[in-house]
Amino acid sequence: MAPHDQQIVSSRERSRAPARRLRVGAAARALLYLRNEPIRFRRATARYAGGLGTHERRRLLGRLVADNAAALLAAVERCVANGAGAFRVDSEILPLSTHPKLGYVLEQLDLHGEIHDAFATAAARVRQSGLRLSLRR
Secondary structure, eight states: TTTTTTOOHHHHHHHHOOOOOOOHHHHHHHHTTTSSSSSOOOOOOHHHHHHHHHHHHHHEEEEEEEHHHHHHHHHHHHHHHHHHOOOEEEEHHHHHTTTTOOOHHHHHOOOTTTHHHHHHHHHHHHHHTTOEEEEEO
């Protein structure tokens, strides 16, 4: 059976067939919403953030990025627990980071390295689990 040709097989046939892990990216995103507590990635609009002062904007973006790092780890854990082989990360995980006027680098928001450590924890879990991440722009 070719990887793209999935068919229903009996439990007897399945027990004789070699185990194969499917990589299901779209289904992994759906897993985030299957439970009573959905995992959400936070965003900001340029209009709102642009109306804030520099320090207030950095505090806001720092909170959003920190929350998104925690959400990424939660998403990875849910994918691993449910047997998903892939997960697509939205480029807005770092809201407004590439904006021409409001853009930033992580070090501007993360003076103590806590956000970096949260992303590093998620990355280590991804490597340990074999989950494949891709970036959606």
